[in-house]
């Protein structure tokens with residue numbers, strides 16, 4: 001059986017992920033993501049109304065015209081998890097394929113919301129929910145399996161396409177976490193089995209976000225304990241404390257809510273995306289929050305909540321807000337500019353339970369946000385966080401578990417791949433033979 005891999009997007013950047021695997025006449029598409037930074041550099045752009053081709057030209061979504069070169073039918077579109085760089089282009093591209101979107105429950109709900117918000121295209125693909133550990137047939141001779149993995153969003157999976165020539169493991173995005181706070185630990189046992197059963201692993205496509213980092217990415221339990229340490233140290237502070245993190249990081253938001261109560265403060269989630277992700281997680285039963293937890297998304301209800309906090313005394317509350325990257329229109333940045341009813345005083349605390357995504361736009365915006373907060377006297381607790389992506393020892397462990405015949409580094413730029421190329425070369429892979437460093441818009445012929 002002929003096996004080809006089309007590296008469509010996310011092979012020159014972190015963002016707009018999309019990969020297609022053709023096995024005989026059947027094609028499976030993994031991820032259809034958005035490169036948000038290529039959208040944000042344009043002022044006030046509304047992608048909901050934009051055409052795919054314009055977004056492709058901007059470098060915002062994958063250029064999927066290369067799909068015409070693959071001879072076969074798309075049988076499934078499979079987003080691995082709910083981050084926008086993996087699902088953000090579904091509303092712009094999926095309608096071109098006569099295939100269902102297959103995803104884990106939380107991911108599928110976020111995909112539904114993307115489709116509902118879309119203003120230009122009608123996405124009417126079937127939506128199929130599939131849990132980790134489950135499988136579905138692809139054509140007559142292949143099978144799709146979801147393996148549970150751990151990442152900075154709940155319900156992440158790594159899809160595996162079992163073909164007569166061996167398994168194709170699509171390894172984006174994950175870290176190896178045995179104590180993930182919410183959800184099950186990564187299923188390393190299953191990865192080891194897949195590496196050894198039948199024809200073994202024909203190809204492994206790997207998340208190289210942190211491939212240049214030595215050592216091991218710690219568990220979410222470590223971030224949780226760092227966060228508890230910071231918050232317990234502020235237990236006696238009788239002024240304002242504000243926290244921010246990735247809205248989609250449900251485990252972290254849960255920890256913030258829990259520790260707020262532990263130090264006698266009422267947590268309140270503020271900002272559109274805070275309300276969206278936590279609301280969705282609660283609705284599908286993936287997370288449980290206290291009954292009286294306030295979640296406010298709309299500008300007016302957020303301002304009302306801030307007024308209540310100021311009236312009842314900000315020492316009684318922990319607002320958890322958007323704006324961890326210093327996004328100009330996010331809640332924390334607005335607070336820094338004095339645009340909300342919440343007043344920061346000298347000595348008030350701001351906890352960033354996030355890392356700055358190392359990219360000039362983010363770095364600049366975050367710098368400005370911190371300066372604005374600092375000018376009002378706020379004390380900053382930065383980087384109370386661990387990454388959701390494997391570092392080098394995790395990559396080593398995965399190669400050891402899967403023993404793939406071919407590897408394809410993904411989810412980075414050429415510079416970002418270098419750490420992985422080094423590591424794979426030391427494990428006996430060769431650039432001319434079975435280690436495929438590639439870019440967007442290429443097709444690799446494996447069999």
Ligand SMILES: [Zn+2]
Nearest residue numbers: 081083151173
């Ligand atoms: Zn991700």
